[in-house]
Amino acid sequence: MTRVLVLYFTRGGHTAKIANAIADQLTFRGAKVDLVDINSAAATCINWPDYEVVALGACVLYGTYDKSVFKFIEQHAEALGALPNSFFCVNVVARNPEKRIPENNKYLQKFIALSPWTPADLKIIAGKVDYPSWPWYDRLMIQLIMKMTKGPTDPKSVIDYTDWADVKVYADHLLELVDVTAI
Ligand SMILES: Cc1cc2nc3c(=O)[nH]c(=O)nc-3n(C[C@H](O)[C@H](O)[C@H](O)COP(=O)(O)O)c2cc1C
Incomplete structure (x- = not known):
């Protein structure tokens, strides 16, 4: 049973809904999932070696991300990078399919420039x-x-x-990131 950690930052609840949908699909696929709001008490006691893959999602607010997102990443950059990992970015500019291509989405590029963690895998989801x-x-x-x-x-x-069918495809894709040789 693949053990997956899904982390998220939400302001209005939509990124939480997307993270929930990812967790539901992973559970449906037989994975064991922990879903954690990065600003919750649970986020302070994550046992990283418990997981085989991690995804972190955050919504874009005024062209950037809440400072708690970068604070969390600064604290856990090494742990995030040690696992197969993915970052999903939620924004409404991505309603345009062209802006769902990482190279075309300035918010994702900004994240990469500012984050001490370089995600191995990237996803843009319209909010x-x-x-x-x-x-x-x-x-x-x-x-x-x-x-x-x-x-x-x-x-x-x-x-x-949000393309909810594509969110399920992304969840399935997370399982493909798992390093089977490490199990
Ligand atoms: C205060 C605020 C600022 C936002 N700024 C941007 C922005 O600069 N670019 C963008 O594409 N979307 C922007 N959005 C849209 C959010 O990324 C989108 O509504 C997302 O679904 C919010 O997720 P949440 O409900 O988890 O907070 C903004 C939303 C809010 C509430």
Whole structure:
């Protein structure tokens, strides 16, 4: 039974939902999965040697990532790099399929530039626009980003851009990263 660690940072809950879907698919495929919010108490006592593969996901906020993402990575860069590993980046610019190609996604490139951990595997997942749940200042700023990228600006818009079938494919792909010679 493959043991997988799925870590995530979420602000509004959508990245958590994606991480849950990954964990569900891995469980369906017979893996033993631990799903951990990097800002939870569980994140402080991870026993890294328990796992054969690790995935870490984070959403993009104003062109970058929450500082807790980099703090967590700084603390655990060695452990992350010691396992077969993957980073998944959630953002709404990725609603455009072209921006799901790592070389074309500036947020992913920024992550690679700033992170002390260089992920061995990369995935970009389109997130969710949820204007009604965002405070007015976030709504306004994201409307601006959307205007520039020809996205939805209607403040009533709730649009889930995530390709849930592809999330399952990504979960399956994580199992392929496992080093079978190390088991
Ligand atoms: C405050 C805020 C800033 C955001 N900034 C960006 C951005 O710069 N580029 C982008 O593509 N998406 C941006 N997004 C979209 C989020 O990445 C997307 O909504 C994601 O699904 C949020 O995940 P979460 O619910 O786990 O926080 C932003 C969302 C919020 C709430």
